[in-house]
């Protein structure tokens with residue numbers, strides 16, 4: 001097992017952190033009574049407070065339709081405690097919760113926005129937040145334009161004097177290429193591009209950011225990171241959970257719009273991009289775009305759709321997708337999707353990338369698996385593996401979650417008088433090297449947005465490039481209904497066709 005030699009002293013870490021302290025500001029969360037706010041956003045803001053990364057002059061205002069003024073702060077406190085890593089009587093928790101406020105309005109209510117604006121000005125006076133605002137649109141996508149339109153109409157989108165206004169917009173950003181373009185146009189009418197932070201929470205995950213550090217912060221991996229040495233790349237986002245009561249949302253989204261077009265494409269771009277000149281938003285953005293634009297048109301025959309039926313997950317009975325609340329009993333929505341794609345550039349030509357994502361799979365496992373080519377000459381005969389190749393290929397696995405880390409599989413001589421080879425693994429685990437963390441990925445993204453750093457956020461061009469890839473496929477899927485849904489049992493690894501997608505290339509998912 002690999003251990004980390006942490007050579008940075010805690011004092012240096014604190015110095016670096018303090019350099020990143022944002023200006024005084026108010027974070028205004030639209031959709032404050034929702035699931036995302038309670039489970040992720042408020043806990044993440046509190047984690048920043050625990051780390052001393054929030055400015056002293058700071059407040060949070062939650063905005064939603066139901067009047068929850070009496071209970072909001074307590075609810076958020078409960079959410080933070082549930083996430084762990086904090087004691088009930090921690091003075092920092094009280095100090096933080098005291099600065100959490102609630103404002104009731106419907107998103108289509110002009111008077112509500114006017115009153116909200118006045119409330120924010122009062123809070124500026126009370127907390128010294130100087131008119132700086134970070135608006136977070138933690139709402140269903142159909143409200144994005146309305147809210148941004150009203151921010152513009154009530155003069156909340158353009159800062160007064162030298163204050164700043166930034167807006168984080170949740171995913172999904174559009175439903176297809178055309179709607180993404182329209183949304184971008186609407187948003188750009190009110191906000192400049194440098195005010196817009198299109199969030200993809202996968203980019204907040206340490207292990208996703210570590211893909212770039214692994215590749216470009218070390219000297220030994222990049223030389224083999226290409227078609228000469230790599231046989232294939234696999235990216236899996238397997239979830240054991242179902243749709244968690246989000247029927248209406250998921251019916252319109254499906255696995256491709258929910259995960260593949262955004263999270264998986266972001267991860268893929270990190271795995272495949274050319275070395276950027278610097279770690280800056282504009283540079284990274286260009287490199288990511290080059291990857292997406294180099295992807296060949298997705299072919300129908302290189303894709304697989306699945307939908308789960310009833311089954312057993314983690315020892316518990318699970319209902320099928322079509323039996324879920326507010327789901328069409330004849331739904332055509334895919335809860336699993338797999339595809340093969342190729343990146344037509346000098347580095348990757350001929351290397352297949354296999355990508356899959358699904359709900360109600362055998363276990364939660366998000367990872368990137370890089371399988372290297374066989375050595376040019378097999379001088380050790382007689383060792384076989386599941387795929388029937390002569391020696392077990394080297395496999396580098398980047399575990400995004402859970403059990404975050406990286407492992408490298410290689411062949412080792414089995415002790416004894418004959419020369420037999422067995423696969424063994426070098427394993428780096430984040431938790432062993434750096435300790436367990438309660439961070440949920442939103443910390444870094446919220447902090448970066450407060451600092452105006454868009455490196456880990458999606459840009460207009462990028463969102464449109466990934467939609468340009470997926471839209472033709474989604475249209476073809478819509479034209480060709482599936483007749484075999486449900487085609488995988490909850491608790492399995494998806495439909496058999498997903499295995500066949502690789503088998504026809506003489507490969508299999510991950511294990512060989």
Ligand SMILES: NC(=O)C1=CN([C@@H]2O[C@H](COP(=O)(O)OP(=O)(O)OC[C@H]3O[C@@H](n4cnc5c(N)ncnc54)[C@H](OP(=O)(O)O)[C@@H]3O)[C@@H](O)[C@H]2O)C=CC1
Nearest residue numbers: 031032033034035036064065066106107138139140170171
């Ligand atoms: N939940 C998650 O884990 C993730 C969510 N996301 C994205 O985050 C966003 C929010 O998701 P989630 O929190 O799950 O959604 P929820 O449905 O749980 O919450 C929606 C929020 O919007 C408010 N709202 C809805 N309509 C109105 C209206 N007309 N006027 C005022 N308030 C309104 C609701 O208020 P009220 O309660 O008063 O109706 C509620 O606060 C979505 O874009 C989703 O795709 C992204 C990644 C993960």
Ligand SMILES: O=C1O[C@H](COP(=O)(O)O)[C@@H](O)[C@H](O)[C@H]1O
Nearest residue numbers: 171201239241258259263366401
């Ligand atoms: O954006 C989304 O992500 C979650 C998975 O996030 P993770 O951080 O738990 O991997 C997914 O469950 C949800 O359907 C989707 O909207």
